[in-house]
Amino acid sequence: MVYLTRKLEFSASHLYNNPALSAEENKRIFGKCNNPHGHGHNYTLEVTVAGEPDPVTGMVLDLKELKEILDREITQRMDHRFLNYEVEELRGQIPTCENIARVIWNLLEPKIRKGRLYKVRLYETPELFAECYRNGAQGA
Amino acid sequence: MNDGLKIELGRRYQFSASHRLHSERLSEEDNWRVYGKCNNPYGHGHNYVVEVRVSGSVDPATGMIANLTDLDGFVGREVLEPFDHKLLNEEVAAFQETVPTTENLCKEIYRRLKPFPKAKLERVRVEETFNNSFEYAGEEAQDRQTIQ
Numbered sequence: 001m002v003y004l005t006r007k008l009e010f011s012a013s014h015l016y017n018n019p020a021l022s023a024e025e026n027k028r029i030f031g032k033c034n035n036p037h038g039h040g041h042n043y044t045l046e047v048t049v050a051g052e053p054d055p056v057t058g059m060v061l062d063l064k065e066l067k068e069i070l071d072r073e074i075t076q077r078m079d080h081r082f083l084n085y086e087v088e089e090l091r092g093q094i095p096t097c098e099n100i101a102r103v104i105w106n107l108l109e110p111k112i113r114k115g116r117l118y119k120v121r122l123y124e125t126p127e128l129f130a131e132c133y134r135n136g137a138q139g140a
Numbered sequence: 141m142n143d144g145l146k147i148e149l150g151r152r153y154q155f156s157a158s159h160r161l162h163s164e165r166l167s168e169e170d171n172w173r174v175y176g177k178c179n180n181p182y183g184h185g186h187n188y189v190v191e192v193r194v195s196g197s198v199d200p201a202t203g204m205i206a207n208l209t210d211l212d213g214f215v216g217r218e219v220l221e222p223f224d225h226k227l228l229n230e231e232v233a234a235f236q237e238t239v240p241t242t243e244n245l246c247k248e249i250y251r252r253l254k255p256f257p258k259a260k261l262e263r264v265r266v267e268e269t270f271n272n273s274f275e276y277a278g279e280e281a282q283d284r285q286t287i288q
Contacts, residue, residue, distance in 0.1 A: 018201055029202055031209065094203030098147050102198070105145060127152040128208070131193075135146045 003118060004060045005048045008070050010079035013040040014095040038082060043100075044123040045074060047108060051115025061114035073107045097122055097130035105132040148195045148262055149205045153215055155224040158185035159240040162229075183227055188242075189267040190219065190249060194259035206259040218252040242268040246276045254278075 015038040016030035026034045033039070047070065051060035077087055083095040089103045101122040109117045118137060123129040161178040162171050171179045178184070192215060196205045222232060228240040234248045250264040263277035 016203070020201065029207065093200075096198075096203035098149060098198045098205055099203045102143075102145060102147060106143075121150075129150040130205075131148045131150060132145055135144050137146075 001050050002053055002060055003048050003050050004063075004066075004115070005046050006063065006066050006070065008045050008047075008075065009042055010045070010075055011040060011042050012078050012081050012083050013038040014083040015039065016094050016096065018094060038084070041124050043078075045070075045104065046119075046121040046123075047104075047117070048119040048121075049112055049115040050118035054114075061112065065114075066112070069108065069111045073111060074104060077107075097124045097128060101130040101132040146195060147198055147205060148193050149211075149259070150191060150193050151208070151211055151215070153190045153192070153220060154187060155190070155220050156185060156187050157223050157226050157228050158183040159228040159235070159245075160184070161239055161241060163239050183229070186268050188223075188245070190215070191265040191267070192253060193262040193264070194256065195262050196259040206256075210258050211256070214256050214258075215253065219249050242266050242272065242274045243276075246274040250276045250278065 015035060016033040017026050017036070018029075021029070047066070049060060049066065053060055077089075078100075081087060083090055083100065087095075087103070089107065090099065093099045093103075101120050104122060105117065105120045108120065118133065120132045121129055122131075159178075160180065160183040161175040162181075163174070166174060192211070194206055194211065198205055226232065228235045228245070230236075232240070232248070235244070238244050246264055246266040249266065250261070253264060254261050263275055263281070265273060265275045267273040
């Protein structure tokens with residue numbers, strides 16, 4: 001098995017607020033992330049696909065195709081967007097790194113037809129990331 | 141959410157500390173042969189990076205596995221405050237008996253963070269320099285296959 005990883009960056013804004021909680025609770029739990037104007041990050045996404053290289057092409061999957069999938073599914077959907085209001089898949093969720101990573105997994109998994117999606121790692125800052133993988137697969 | 145997906149949160153911290161690699165069980169010559177310049181009796185320092193990985197269910201009310209305030213506070217109390225700007229050999233009890241190699245440092249940090257009450261500690265990675273890094277995920281995980 002070979003594991004292939006492609007990186008991409010996108011910039012987006014978000015805020016954390018749960019309408020079921022009081023203003024004070026939101027402030028206490030989410031701190032400065034609760035600022036109603038939102039704030040932004042440069043996200044770095046690492047997408048890892050596992051598979052056997054095709055004997056003819058030597059590729060697990062064509063990187064060009066992966067790049068197009070990532071552009072269509074992630075960049076166009078999230079880059080320079082306000083995640084709370086403009087990304088349908090995040091509606092009703094707090095757009096934390098954990099939740100965005102899960103949304104990205106669910107967007108990408110059905111689109112990757114050669115090899116299989118193995119891992120999604122999303123950095124919100126260089127010091128904070130979330131990783132998503134199938135239960136039972138080993139994180140690394 | 142039971143969709144067969146596992147989510148982990150990773151957080152990176154930094155502290156600076158000095159150490160000296162020297163084993164009481166070895167002769168002066170052997171210490172020098174084994175540890176080389178790391179055996180310098182005055183010690184030397186590093187900017188250590190600690191990457192902490194935790195897992196758990198994502199709370200639908202907060203979208204979080206663990207609130208970063210809780211994780212940062214715990215890591216701060218258990219690791220960063222006792223280690224930052226310290227001589228590990230002299231000022232951290234665990235290293236009065238064992239050599240503060242980064243292997244042992246990684247295990248000690250894991251031991252200190254394992255009781256974190258808000259999520260499950262998965263693994264600890266310590267980067268001693270840009271070129272050297274170490275990971276520990278508990279004894280039961282030693283044979284698990286990993287990839288970078």
